[in-house]
Amino acid sequence: MERFVDEALVLSTVDYGESDRLVTLLTREHGKLTAFAAGARKSKRRFAGALEPYMRLRVQLVETRGSTVRLDSADIVAGYYGAREDLALIARALYAVELCRELTRDHEPHLELFELLEAYLGKLDAKEAGPTSLLAFELSALAQAGLMPRFDSCSLCGGPPGERPRFDQAHGGAVCEPCGFRARDAVAVPAELLSGLRALQEGQRTPLPAELRARARGVLNVFISHHLGRRLKSVDFMAQVGLD
């Protein structure tokens, strides 16, 4: 049974039995892992406060039989406490970790995604990440996972999206008006939405107006749930508490 040390971001936790906890980690070197934290619920001292979503930890892990690993120790490297003092920041951070959890598979290294999430949590913590930042983070995370919605050209003919474009999650992005009849699920979207999302994809960080953000949220929700096969839970939360 091999023991190893890694850096990890906590994606989620779930109580296991009377006294233990299962922790889903995105590690720097080993990708996503599910770690068994024995006694994490009973003994407050051993992992105190460390096994919370979006904590950055230095962890000692031990390989066990099966796909789970055992968590031997966890030191907090960054608690992102600034991002725990505001409901909008909490909502964005939880959405970001849930997206990363759903986009990755166990034991597959995702160094870029780790660094992307780490950088985004740092920005939230410094209160430098407004609602548009979440859209930008999502687009980057999707790109890392090989899911890059196409906004600059028609997904079917490759031509310009035109003045009255549509968006079709099944075909992977924008669809021009003439191709519309071949994409039955496509919904009409404003042309400036596509150019706004394209700008975010290219790394521009100009905040989008609230109305466009709401449309972007809708487009990304259907895109993500189409490709993951389910809707993210924290996105409903954001809608319920009226945040983005």
Added chain:
Amino acid sequence: MTPDPLNRLVAQLAKLPGIGEKTAQRLAFHILRAPGEYAQELSQAIREVKEKVHLCARCFSLTDSELCGFCRDNRRDERTLCVVETFADLMALERTREFKGRYHVLHGVLSPLDGVGPEQLRIKELLTRLGDGHVEEIILATNPDVEGEATALYLTRLLKPMGIRVSRIAQGLPMGGDLEYADQATLAKALSARREL
């Protein structure tokens, strides 16, 4: 071969939290050996807890009448309301004998990753309760984890515009504790929540 009724009792007891097969057997034998009225009273108590205990119509703690003891007690200060996640948390606060106001039990916390939103908690009922204008201060006593914090922040957003004073229970080092052995998260919180003397 053990008799079936005994097996059934062991199986039921083993379903209780923290009770393994062996302990369940020991408990079952104890019940078997005890005087007959003990088994009577035990089964009666178990039946009654399900039949008679329900949620208080006002604060959603547990009671066997329309309103719970905390809501009926006129000596308790109705101007201060303490909001907790669970009935167990209410009992913990009650054990301090420090709090003389009234309670409101949410029955959970906002949990974005589990899909638990405001509608699944007793938040609407809390707002309705405030309609009579008696409450002046609300103490938010949810747990100091990300879900408890999110719940407290969400409630603050709803309550502040109503002109109610909202406070959050303090977080930090345990009494009689040793700084050297405090965990990082608690110590960090204690530092950031320091107060001027």
